[in-house]
Amino acid sequence: MYPVLASGEREAFEDVIDSIPRNEDGNRQRKQAACCSPCTFPRGSRRRRIVLKPHQKEALYTLFQQNPYPGITTRTQLAQEIGLPESRIQVWFQNQRRRHLKQSRLRSTASLKERQCHSEEQPPSGAPVCIAKEARRKRTPISPSQRCVLIQAFEKNRFPSIVTREDLARRTGIPECRIQVWFQNRRARHPGQSTHGPLNALAVGVDHEPSQPPPPVPSCSPAALNSSPHCPPIDPVDDIQTFAVAAAPPLASAVLVPGVPSGGCAVRSLRDTVAQDMQAVWGREHSHPSRIPANHLSAGLALGECLSFTHSPLWPPHRIQSQGHSGSTGMAAPPLSDGPMQRCVQGSKVVAARAEMWEGSVLQPAHASPFPDDSLELLDELLSTPELQDQGKALLSGYPQEEEPEGFLESPLTEEEYQALLDML
């Protein structure tokens, strides 16, 4: 239906999606989406809607009749049997219970009017009256580094799209559905800074309006981290750089726009994890030469991470299948020849726009990678030259995992080289 987005374009597009204003309910305003033309503005903010097959519905209805409140074990078992994600089964039961309750109430209301004899509230037929409670899902342990990644994403966008959630899932290893719940809980417990209540800030779709300073306690800022029980104290000097590697897509801040502050979220442990992963991968490079492209090694964590925010070879065991993404999540891509998307993928403009948007904020993310996938591949080729690989080896072997040189995030390329690269792209 829609052409497939390259990863860089996908990120830029996601920015568009995420920036769509939401109404007071947190839902994106239809008007805004419509103004971008239904043809050129694909649906990417939501998960692709599943069309349940008859046998799946039958199984769900059967189980619902037996128990409208299935526990995690039952849901997981059913998920395996009918080939649906457990989270979708949970949602189906939520919706089904409500439909059931609604019908029950309608019936009871009708009978109430007829007979006028219901003096006492009766529990709806779908309520868990005599059914023993099944076990809940076990708490999902979220490590400080994972939490910091989530917090950073939360501060950037309180309502992440399915693409963002899946990306966070890949980066943290936490299931997407758990990330969704985490954001729900987080929103509930950390209402936005607004004089008109927490929902007011949602109306603009982004958390920090350009004219509005960020919340005074950004949980992932060094100050917040120092006071947070989940984030270890950090050296703000060191971690200003760390943030760009661990949390933000630092293409603009660390590479394309040298000198732009890259933010304050310190995710040392994640950075360390990345560094260790790099080392480990380097160690087995010869046995799995294709798993991590040499260019990522060559550029060290700086460029490598820059280019791999959404398809990092470091975290997921495979490169993100951006071309096939629409198959798994329903991410539909707009035609890029014209329209808002095309404009949005003009990287420098995006970077500039984001920088403006975040002006005054502690964080200075440039979320949208201006490079479409083919450009990334071209860059991959450029960076896989033996010369740059040598640089990468030197970079990796030059410092231990726990401490990086001062210019850790500095690109191995000069500004002229960057410009040349950009010109080529």
Add this chain to the structure above:
DNA sequence: ACACTAACCTATTCACGTG
């Protein structure tokens, strides 16, 4: 155009681990 319903949201509560 409309009905149905998956997906997503808030508000609230439960439940569990930790200090």
Add this chain to the structure above:
DNA sequence: CACGTGAATAGGTTAGTGT
């Protein structure tokens, strides 16, 4: 026991799909 936080719930809304 208080607190933080993940999980689950009810209920409202949006938007994709089928008729």
